[in-house]
Amino acid sequence: MANKTGEHNLPVHSSVGGDGVHREWSRFKFPRSLINYGILLGILLFFSYSVYYLNIPLERIMGMFGRLGDLMADRYFPPDMDYIVDLGYLDAIIETIQMAYLGSLFGLLISIVLGWFAAHNVSPSPKYIYPIARLLTMGCRSVHEMIWAILFVTILGFGLLPGVLALTMFSIGFSGKLFAEEIESIQMGQVEAIRAMGGNHLQVFVYGVFPQVRVAFTGIAIYTWDVAFRAATVVGFVGAGGMGWYLKRNVMQIETERVAAILISIVGLVVISEFVSAWARIRVSKAK
Template identity: 40%
Template sequence: MSVTDIPAAERPVWHHRTLLGRLAIYAGWLGLVALFVWCWNIMTERTMWVFVYDAPHAAADLASRAWPPRWSYMDRLWQPLWDTINIATLGTLLGIVLAVPLAFLAASNTTPSRMILRPVALFCIVASRSINSLIWALLLVSILGPGILAGILAIGFRSVGFIGKLLYEAIEETDIAQIEAITATGATKAQILNYGIVPQVLPSFYGISVFRWDINIRESAILGLVGAGGIGAQLQASLNVLAWPQVTLIILVILATVVVSEWVSARVRHAII
């Protein structure tokens, strides 16, 4: 008997999900809505709505006092801007120096010890990625004092996790056929690493390093807010004295620096990858 032989009233109706499945989905959405409402109440129970209602007027007043920028202040920004670029560049180099050996220790196909060294390397990478550069800067400023050195180390320690993670994933994704071909010639482990793995990961390494430098330009611009040097220190000083035209100029300089670094990063990655 075919389906067409069954009366229309008795034919089974196909449903994408069972009744229990549909009820479970509805209950899940209801739970998400309830969770959103609960979180919203927690976030807004201490909100002073009088300030929220006055925010457009306050923003307009601040903008009127911050414009036009104080262009004469630019002479005092060249050195802090140069310090910011140096913090990003030297911090990136420090991150590369620390991240490369960690990446080879963390990669499952290059680590000499999966039971000890690989977990330690993975922990270092995760710990670096878990701590924001501002927190690194706060800790290092309290230890080393304010200055550029704390900013360089903060950028470097933060970069280790980013570079190390992407690099060890690139190492693990290398073509095993090339490695097996070199191994078949009787090559040593060092030769396998040098001729079978490193050439495959070099393009990724260059791209990751340049991309991280671009990110570090942005992050180093605000480290001065916690005393780690750079143009952020001038921003903090201008905010402290409510010199809003100077703040506008500094923000424009930071924006221009980020745009230029993005352009340089894109050009370099296009040239080497």
């Protein structure tokens, strides 16, 4: 105990070398504290410059809340609930769910392979295949799902297929990285055993790697579906089918009460899907 207090016995006032210099104790010593303040100052300067560069009307910020409130009360307020129980709209909801389901399924199937290639420890060729697979997952991830949707709509035309493909790309980017990270953290014992028995790369993956990551993969897959559904609600905005198309149409026609109703339905569905995914993930992690 004495040792312990001795360690932490940092005096509030310390006299250095007995010459009685009065010093305040501070958490960081001299060069470190200067660097910290320097970084903070740099960040602050950058932000003030950005506010100036982007021409942000600071004086309008206060008035904004009043206007937002007015906007909500005047235009969005009684949401047109009849519109979203319409048969056509319900059809669009089912289409959205199907789109998210298919997109995440295709994406997951592809990213199981990509994740295997992009994991450094079991990749068939760490020198050539590994960087390519890494680049592919990163490319899929860095392009936003809306941009994928726009690109596929220009190539394939309007409809659900470009939506499914956009969500596929999105899911590859989302789950490929998680899969690769999961594979990189496995125990290498089984892998080495199968390698020592003369198993080829596919056998190593199927018998050494996959059984170890099966449960984690299932959890990630469910989560991917949940996120893909969230993205699926708006990819229709650029013509890729589903609820987004209804949203776009009503926004363009300034049918704000219908927009409010659509937003309510999106939030409701996302909350439901979140609950389902949380429940399923708990079930999976319990079942092991």
